[in-house]
Amino acid sequence: MSFKYAYYTGCAAKGVCPELHQSTLAVARALGIELVELKSASCCGAGVIGELEYETQLAMNARNLALAERMGTDMLTVCGTCQGVLSRANHDLKGDDLRGRINEVISDSGGPYGGTIQPKHLLWVLIQDYGIKRLEERIKNPLTGLRVGPFYGCYILRPSEYLGFDDPYNPKSLEQVIRALGAQPVDYSGRTKCCGFPIVLEQESSAMRMVGTNLLEAMDKGADCLVTPCPLCHMNLDIYQGRAEKEMDRKIGLPILHLPQLVGLALGIEPRELGLEKNMVDTGRLLELASRGGVRV
Amino acid sequence: MRIEIEIERSCPGEGQAARFQSFHVEVPRHATVLDTLMAVKNQEDGSVTFRRSCRSAICGSCAMRINGRSGLACDTQVEGELRRHGKLRIQPLAHMPVVRDLAVEIDPFWARVRAVQPWVERPREAEPSWPVEQETRMPQSAAEEMDDTSKCIMCMSCFSACEVAEVDTRFLGPAALAKAYRFVADPRDTNTQNRLATLNGGGGYWDCTRCNQCVEACPKDVKPMEAIVHLRREAIRAGFTGTIGSRHITDFLSIVRQEGRLNEGRMPMQMKGFNPFKLLPVLPLAWRMWRKGKLPLPWHWPIPGVSQVRRIMDRKGGARRKSFVVGKGDLK
Numbered sequence: 001m002s003f004k005y006a007y008y009t010g011c012a013a014k015g016v017c018p019e020l021h022q023s024t025l026a027v028a029r030a031l032g033i034e035l036v037e038l039k040s041a042s043c044c045g046a047g048v049i050g051e052l053e054y055e056t057q058l059a060m061n062a063r064n065l066a067l068a069e070r071m072g073t074d075m076l077t078v079c080g081t082c083q084g085v086l087s088r089a090n091h092d093l094k095g096d097d098l099r100g101r102i103n104e105v106i107s108d109s110g111g112p113y114g115g116t117i118q119p120k121h122l123l124w125v126l127i128q129d130y131g132i133k134r135l136e137e138r139i140k141n142p143l144t145g146l147r148v149g150p151f152y153g154c155y156i157l158r159p160s161e162y163l164g165f166d167d168p169y170n171p172k173s174l175e176q177v178i179r180a181l182g183a184q185p186v187d188y189s190g191r192t193k194c195c196g197f198p199i200v201l202e203q204e205s206s207a208m209r210m211v212g213t214n215l216l217e218a219m220d221k222g223a224d225c226l227v228t229p230c231p232l233c234h235m236n237l238d239i240y241q242g243r244a245e246k247e248m249d250r251k252i253g254l255p256i257l258h259l260p261q262l263v264g265l266a267l268g269i270e271p272r273e274l275g276l277e278k279n280m281v282d283t284g285r286l287l288e289l290a291s292r293g294g295v296r297v
Numbered sequence: 298m299r300i301e302i303e304i305e306r307s308c309p310g311e312g313q314a315a316r317f318q319s320f321h322v323e324v325p326r327h328a329t330v331l332d333t334l335m336a337v338k339n340q341e342d343g344s345v346t347f348r349r350s351c352r353s354a355i356c357g358s359c360a361m362r363i364n365g366r367s368g369l370a371c372d373t374q375v376e377g378e379l380r381r382h383g384k385l386r387i388q389p390l391a392h393m394p395v396v397r398d399l400a401v402e403i404d405p406f407w408a409r410v411r412a413v414q415p416w417v418e419r420p421r422e423a424e425p426s427w428p429v430e431q432e433t434r435m436p437q438s439a440a441e442e443m444d445d446t447s448k449c450i451m452c453m454s455c456f457s458a459c460e461v462a463e464v465d466t467r468f469l470g471p472a473a474l475a476k477a478y479r480f481v482a483d484p485r486d487t488n489t490q491n492r493l494a495t496l497n498g499g500g501g502y503w504d505c506t507r508c509n510q511c512v513e514a515c516p517k518d519v520k521p522m523e524a525i526v527h528l529r530r531e532a533i534r535a536g537f538t539g540t541i542g543s544r545h546i547t548d549f550l551s552i553v554r555q556e557g558r559l560n561e562g563r564m565p566m567q568m569k570g571f572n573p574f575k576l577l578p579v580l581p582l583a584w585r586m587w588r589k590g591k592l593p594l595p596w597h598w599p600i601p602g603v604s605q606v607r608r609i610m611d612r613k614g615g616a617r618r619k620s621f622v623v624g625k626g627d628l629k
């Protein structure tokens with residue numbers, strides 16, 4: 001069986017989270033998934049452009065989806081936010097009327113889009129297309145004993161009307177993958193909550209309280225690290241973790257991994273190849289713990 | 298079927314801290330959570346306290362947290378909950394003080410709704426020439442624009458689900474802001490500028506993280522978060538462009554227009570202005586990011602095909618929707 005996707009990197013993987021791009025490519029190679037990068041794809045608008053001009057955002061995504069459609073494959077995303085926006089756009093563009101109108105807008109700018117493909121997050125691809133069994137067969141370095149807290153992020157879960165993969169109140173997909181890698185998922189209420197990133201510039205202390213509350217809850221439930229399918233959550237939980245520590249007046253130091261970084265470790269890929277040294281919160285102790293098979297000393 | 302229901306019970310006024318109590322009751326397969334609570338009250342313990350009236354998702358009084366989800370007890374079937382979660386665990390709504398068991402203090406919620414002046418402001422003297430029989434006429438499209446937010450039954454589920462309300466007690470919350478939009482969108486209302494100005498500050502529409510919890514929780518499909526987004530759009534269109542929130546949107550647009558892609562290395566600089574003093578606080582973080590190889594350069598090469606993206610963004614009419622709010626002058 002062959003797996004081929006039009007790879008939509010999103011902005012973060014090409015900017016502030018190069019380790020996400022790097023680890024995605026490494027994992028795809030190890031799993032035999034062919035990724036063709038959509039180099040001329042634009043920003044999805046992140047819902048931000050849509051706040052002011054929804055149809056502009058829709059047209060930009062019709063163009064992005066059309067790029068993948070012309071390749072004849074589904075689109076693979078690695079960002080929960082991109083996935084949320086693209087799922088919603090694809091849902092809206094299924095209606096012939098609106099698609100027709102948007103196709104007029106992009107007629108000389110990369111259109112038309114026929115509405116025939118699906119944007120799919122790597123997390124969904126691993127479960128739905130690739131299959132958990134096949135993934136398990138490729139595990140070289142099971143993450144035995146590692147306690148991993150899933151952090152879904154909002155846009156891969158809500159509004160479920162447009163996403164429809166996981167139950168927004170009781171999602172299972174990250175847990176499934178964590179178990180397949182040999183690790184143990186940590187159950188905590190923050191797993192489906194908001195990281196606060198969209199208001200980090202407007203209301204930093206609110207955003208930091210969100211980060212702090214979620215991280216401390218996961219830590220108190222025994223998490224050794226968190227894994228997230230969204231680089232924007234990653235930014236807030238990882239880059240801003242120091243500020244959250246100040247806001248909560250408590251040391252946290254919880255490593256935050258991108259989904260492909262965690263998968264890559266279990267596939268036996270070198271940490272450097274997964275860009276783990278680029279994570280702001282040090283991952284050294286986590287790697288040690290993983291190498292000892294989760295045995296705590 | 299015989300089921301177990303766990304109810305969080307407390308009475309802060311009498312110094313009783315919250316604890317879970319389990320009851321086993323016999324209910325029909327199609328029973329709702331409210332049916333189950335009434336069975337508990339009638340058969341097991343008459344002191345179990347909760348609000349309810351209509352039993353048909355109209356009055357909004359039976360909202361509570363059901364397996365962590367805020368929603369109406371009379372609108373939620375037990376069987377589905379057991380299938381989804383394997384248990385039935387009931388708690389009072391969040392972010393409001395508990396009176397007893399599942400009944401919460403509703404005044405803080407209503408104070409927020411009142412704060413947005415949920416009525417049409419239209420001084421009679423302002424329109425002396427208007428015949429009375431025409432006073433309340435409006436175009437169909439305007440009525441449709443208010444449709445979602447008019448469906449609200451004030452059940453407080455969205456406020457309980459709101460993630461900002463959890464960390465910021467000033468936040469007006471989804472229901473109140475959705476109500477505000479309902480009157481901003483109302484072509485009869487003459488108070489739009491004031492409404493937008495009042496909510497432009499702390500606690501208003503810029504404080505929402507767009508987490509979609511309210512959209513997911515709302516039993517009436519009001520989509521409060523989308524109403525908040527509409528308020529932001531109307532604020533920018535009305536010229537309220539000085540806030541960080543509005544700069545976030547307009548600067549985002551302009552960076553994507555230039556590079557085809559968002560550049561997070563440039564966003565804070567662009568938003569705070571290229572002012573070394575304002576940028577000073579972000580420097581230590583920027584330095585640590587740079588050492589980790591994570592700091593994007595402030596300018597990138599545009600993506601291939603950026604001209605197509607610019608064409609889309611510049612297109613008037615088609616892609617640019619002028620305003621969701623029907624012009625206030627449309628009535629004349």
Ligand code: FES
Binds near residue numbers: 360
């Ligand atoms: S009892 Fe009226 S809404 Fe549930």
